[in-house]
Each structure stands twice: as C-alpha cells, then as structure tokens.
Amino acid sequence: MTAWAEGILEKIIHKISAESNRVGGKIPYWTKNGRYEEDYGTKDISWWTNGFWCGILWQMYHETGEEKYRRQAEAAEERLDRAFAEFTGLHHDAGFMWLHSAVADYRLTGSEKSRIRGLKAASVLAGRFNPAGGFLKAWNPSCVGEGEDCTGWTIVDSMMNIPLLYWASGETGDPRFSHIAKIHADTVLRCLVREDGSCGHIACLDPETGEFLGTQGGQGYGEGSSWSRGQAWILYGFALSYRYTGRQAYLDAAKRTAHYFAANAALTDFLPLCDFRQPGTPDVRDASAGVCAACGFLEIAEHVPEGERGLYREWGEKLLRAAENVCSWDLDRDSILQKCRVAYHGGRETDLIYGDYFLLEGVLRLLRRGFLIW
Numbered sequence: 001m002t003a004w005a006e007g008i009l010e011k012i013i014h015k016i017s018a019e020s021n022r023v024g025g026k027i028p029y030w031t032k033n034g035r036y037e038e039d040y041g042t043k044d045i046s047w048w049t050n051g052f053w054c055g056i057l058w059q060m061y062h063e064t065g066e067e068k069y070r071r072q073a074e075a076a077e078e079r080l081d082r083a084f085a086e087f088t089g090l091h092h093d094a095g096f097m098w099l100h101s102a103v104a105d106y107r108l109t110g111s112e113k114s115r116i117r118g119l120k121a122a123s124v125l126a127g128r129f130n131p132a133g134g135f136l137k138a139w140n141p142s143c144v145g146e147g148e149d150c151t152g153w154t155i156v157d158s159m160m161n162i163p164l165l166y167w168a169s170g171e172t173g174d175p176r177f178s179h180i181a182k183i184h185a186d187t188v189l190r191c192l193v194r195e196d197g198s199c200g201h202i203a204c205l206d207p208e209t210g211e212f213l214g215t216q217g218g219q220g221y222g223e224g225s226s227w228s229r230g231q232a233w234i235l236y237g238f239a240l241s242y243r244y245t246g247r248q249a250y251l252d253a254a255k256r257t258a259h260y261f262a263a264n265a266a267l268t269d270f271l272p273l274c275d276f277r278q279p280g281t282p283d284v285r286d287a288s289a290g291v292c293a294a295c296g297f298l299e300i301a302e303h304v305p306e307g308e309r310g311l312y313r314e315w316g317e318k319l320l321r322a323a324e325n326v327c328s329w330d331l332d333r334d335s336i337l338q339k340c341r342v343a344y345h346g347g348r349e350t351d352l353i354y355g356d357y358f359l360l361e362g363v364l365r366l367l368r369r370g371f372l373i374w
C-alpha cells in the first residue's frame with residue numbers, strides 16, 4: 001500500500017506544482033477547455049467551494065515546505081474577506097470556505113489575522129442556528145428554486161461544516177459554538193439518517209415550531225434516494241463530530257453510514273454511482289463522492305479498536321485506487337480527478353476542485369501524513 005500511495009502522491013505533487021504556477025492566488029472551481037479559466041474570486045466570492053484551493057495549497061505547503069504554496073494560499077484567503085464584507089451571500093458552507101483557508105493558515109502559521117477570520121466565519125455559521133427544531137439553516141433564498149422556501153431546511157453537507165464550530169469553542173473556551181454543533185448533529189441524525197445507513201439530502205422543518213415535515217432528494221435522484229456525495233458527507237461528518245465530542249452515537253452513525261457506502265460502492269468497483277438508488281441506466285458516476293468517503297473511512301479508522309482499523313483503511317484505499325483510474329496526469333491540463341458530478345439531475349460530467357482536495361487528503365491520510373484541516 002505504502003509504495004502505491006507514495007507513487008500517486010508524487011504524481012499529485014507534480015501536477016499541482018504545475019497548476020499552481022498557472023493559478024496562483026486565483027480561486028478555481030472547475031475547468032473550461034482543460035484550464036481553470038474562471039476565477040471565482042471575481043465571479044462569485046461567496047461560492048461554497050472557494051476554500052478548497054487554499055486547502056490544497058496548505059496541504060502542499062505542509063508536505064513540501066515550498067513557500068510558493070503559502071504565498072498563494074494567503075493571497076486567496078485574503079480575497080475571501082470580500083465575502084464577509086458583502087455578507088448576504090454567506091451560507092451554511094462557511095466551514096468549507098474558512099476551515100480550508102483561514103483556520104488552516106492559523107493552524108500552520110499561527111497568524112492572528114487568520115484566527116480572527118476563522119472566528120468570524122464560526123459566528124456566521126452559528127448565527128444560522130434555529131433553536132426551534134435545533135438546526136443550522138441551509139442555503140439562502142437565491143440558492144433554491146423559484147417558489148421554494150428554504151427557511152426551515154437543513155442538509156447533510158452541514159456535517160462537514162460544523163467542525164468550524166468545534167474549533168471555535170476550543171479556541172475561545174466558549175462552549176456555545178460546540179453546543180450548537182451537537183444539537184444540529186442530533187437533528188441531522190434524527191431527521192436524515194435512515195435505519196439502513198442511507199440518508200436523505202434535505203430535511204424540512206417548520207421554522208416556527210421546529211416540527212419535522214419530511215425530506216427531499218436535493219442533489220440526488222429523488223425523495224427516498226441516496227445521493228452518494230451526501231452519503232460521504234454524512235459518514236465523514238459524523239466521524240469528525242465523534243473526534244470532537246467523544247459521543248458514541250456519532251461514531252455509530254459514522255460506521256453505519258460507512259458500511260452502507262462500502263457495500264454500495266463495491267457494486268461498481270468502488271467508483272460510486274452519483275446516487276446509490278438511481279435507475280440502472282444511464283450509468284452516472286461521481287468520483288468526488290468516492291474520494292471524500294475515503295477520507296471519512298480513514299478518519300473512522302482512527303477511532304475504532306485496533307482489530308477493526310484494517311477494514312476501514314482497506315475500504316479507504318480501495319476508493320482511492322478506484323479514483324486513480326479516472327485521474328488526468330497531463331501537466332498542461334488543470335485538475336486531476338475527472339468523472340465528477342455536481343448533482344444527479346442537470347449538469348454534466350466534470351472535474352470539481354474539491355475532488356482534487358479530497359484525493360490529496362486521502363492519499364496523505366493513507367500515508368499518515370498531512371494535517372487535520374477539519
């Protein structure tokens with residue numbers, strides 16, 4: 001395993017080094033004509049994926065010690081300040097945006113400015129908490145379809161954002177952030193995780209009374225289906241909540257959803273379908289779900305007894321090896337992981353910046369290197 005992981009890491013480093021010379025402090029999301037032509041720092045400063053390039057750069061800086069990565073990450077992080085200033089575009093993905101940028105910077109360099117950015121982002125996220133129902137509100141009206149009201153919605157993706165709240169409590173000594181994270185995680189567990197380890201994407205609650213009204217399929221195939229990236233968010237998210245709280249129910253949820261994920265991914269040689277309950281044709285895959293889940297499996301491995309550890313590491317490795325089959329190593333093209341999907345409906349097969357982030361994190365985790373961004 002180590003030789004394989006060392007080999008792919010070398011290829012990743014080579015490719016990102018070439019890319020970063022072209023991209024620098026711009027903020028990429030996906031490629032057009034094989035290049036990161038669009039800069040989301042100008043196109044949409046509050047876009048939810050705007051932290052992942054920083055995350056890649058900080059992991060690269062940690063791994064190689066090369067200053068260029070640090071400089072580029074700092075430049076991109078500073079640009080995100082405009083999202084704070086504009087404020088109205090901010091959403092539940094504040095964790096994805098600032099854990100990978102400011103908090104990672106603070107963790108590696110001790111920058112006070114970055115620490116403050118992290119605390120601001122945590123306050124934005126905590127401000128979305130609705131005590132009636134005990135949940136963090138998802139999205140904003142501009143993100144959902146016409147005629148839809150997301151005031152009472154919460155989604156599985158949020159589980160990857162609440163580590164920002166645990167971090168803020170650890171940093172300030174004020175438990176309010178972490179209380180919110182735990183109440184929210186309990187609501188997600190109650191409303192979105194099913195008995196068999198599958199999960200829904202969107203839970204709808206009455207924002208006045210907190211009553212649970214039902215679920216929606218969101219980015220998956222439909223109501224009652226099982227969107228694979230959402231499955232990855234939930235298994236990794238609960239494993240991280242266990243890391244910060246030690247609550248057994250969270251580790252149990254992470255394991256249950258992980259077993260469900262592994263059983264389904266095995267049916268397609270570990271390159272996951274976009275939705276585990278989609279129709280037989282067309283054969284829609286989402287490689288980003290596989291690499292994200294791989295990181296979650298490797299996180300779970302850190303919290304289970306020795307005898308169980310090998311199983312989770314094996315599943316994590318299988319997912320990463322399957323992802324390698326859809327990687328591009330062409331140094332003239334930006335992006336590594338191909339065959340990703342934003343959602344089951346609409347859209348197209350594409351690369352996505354977070355696919356590359358989780359690929360890098362997963363390989364580093366397999367080698368027991370890297371640093372914890374979450």
Ligand code: GLY
Pocket residue numbers: 048093157219229342
């Ligand atoms: N957080 C949105 C997504 O996973 O596409």
